[in-house]
Amino acid sequence: MWDLFHSAWEWFWTVEWKLAGDGSFLAMALGFNLAFGAWEAFRKNLDFFGKTTPTLIAKALGVTKEQAEKVDDHHRAIVLCKAAHKKLVWVCWLASVVFSGVSVWMIWANRFSPHNWVLLLPIVVYVCSSAGLLAIVALCCFAGKGFVDALDPKKQVNEMLEKTKPPVSKDDKQDDDKGGDKGGDKGGG
Amino acid sequence: MFCRNLNPAVFDVPEVVEAAADMLKQGRVLDIIVQDKLPPESKFLKRLRALESAENIRMEIDAEASERSLIVGASAINFTVMDDTAYRFEPDRETVKAVACMNNSDLSGQLLTIFNRMRHSLVS
Numbered sequence: 001m002w003d004l005f006h007s008a009w010e011w012f013w014t015v016e017w018k019l020a021g022d023g024s025f026l027a028m029a030l031g032f033n034l035a036f037g038a039w040e041a042f043r044k045n046l047d048f049f050g051k052t053t054p055t056l057i058a059k060a061l062g063v064t065k066e067q068a069e070k071v072d073d074h075h076r077a078i079v080l081c082k083a084a085h086k087k088l089v090w091v092c093w094l095a096s097v098v099f100s101g102v103s104v105w106m107i108w109a110n111r112f113s114p115h116n117w118v119l120l121l122p123i124v125v126y127v128c129s130s131a132g133l134l135a136i137v138a139l140c141c142f143a144g145k146g147f148v149d150a151l152d153p154k155k156q157v158n159e160m161l162e163k164t165k166p167p168v169s170k171d172d173k174q175d176d177d178k179g180g181d182k183g184g185d186k187g188g189g
Numbered sequence: 190m191f192c193r194n195l196n197p198a199v200f201d202v203p204e205v206v207e208a209a210a211d212m213l214k215q216g217r218v219l220d221i222i223v224q225d226k227l228p229p230e231s232k233f234l235k236r237l238r239a240l241e242s243a244e245n246i247r248m249e250i251d252a253e254a255s256e257r258s259l260i261v262g263a264s265a266i267n268f269t270v271m272d273d274t275a276y277r278f279e280p281d282r283e284t285v286k287a288v289a290c291m292n293n294s295d296l297s298g299q300l301l302t303i304f305n306r307m308r309h310s311l312v313s
Contacts, residue, residue, distance in 0.1 A: 166306060
């Protein structure tokens with residue numbers, strides 16, 4: 001029984017360390033990270049390298065791109081709040097790629113032996129860093145969303161809409177019930 | 190624009206004055222509801238009124254509107270709607286902090302609705 005267990009144990013470590021030892025497993029993880037990042041960049045963050053930033057400000061403020069680059073920080077921060085949120089997520093992704101790379105390098109450099117438990121450290125580092133970064137990304141997403149939501153005056157504007165709502169007369173109500181004019185004053189001049 | 194008194198700290202800034210003047214020169218309409226009296230030394234108003242006499246522009250200012258409408262009198266916010274998507278909203282005018290967004294058609298439309306309701310509530 002013990003021999004069987006010992007053989008299985010040796011086989012497991014041989015295969016496991018071979019995979020880990022040549023870095024293929026973690027290289028896959030790194031590759032996935034890069035592919036994911038490239039896809040996301042293509043899909044929704046084409047402005048990551050600043051392509052849209054001056055354009056966005058210029059459009060927002062009705063100025064030229066040259067003028068947009070000179071907008072003061074306070075206004076820039078407001079205009080670019082949502083863009084900044086996106087970039088924060090990207091910084092976390094970049095950090096995760098770096099961590100993955102470091103893990104691959106550590107495994108590559110150490111050439112594991114199945115009897116050297118200390119060399120489990122790279123795996124532990126990789127797992128912990130990935131989980132930690134995932135948590136950081138999640139936290140940043142929530143914090144970023146909260147930040148954006150805090151700036152969004154939707155609730156206050158809705159309250160004002162309610163306060164300024166004109167009283168509905170009986171005639172108007174009957175019209176509404178019959179499917180009359182529902183456009184109200186929305187979008188008026 | 191809806192505000193309490195065309196606060197010079199905000200409206201007399203040269204960039205704001207010139208932006209408003211440029212806007213009028215481009216043939217756009219400027220509608221302002223001011224709750225209180227207009228400031229007598231407003232650079233903003235002087236510049237726009239000078240323009241008004243010189244060129245064919247469209248500008249309408251409803252001053253002391255609080256006295257003519259309960260809705261207007263009870264409003265403690267400032268806001269500006271620039272077009273179909275852009276707005277500036279000051280939820281608490283005492284703190285003089287505003288949110289500006291240039292790409293939110295929903296809120297721009299809602300603020301415009303509020304402005305129109307305020308205008309319709311004014312008793313001439």
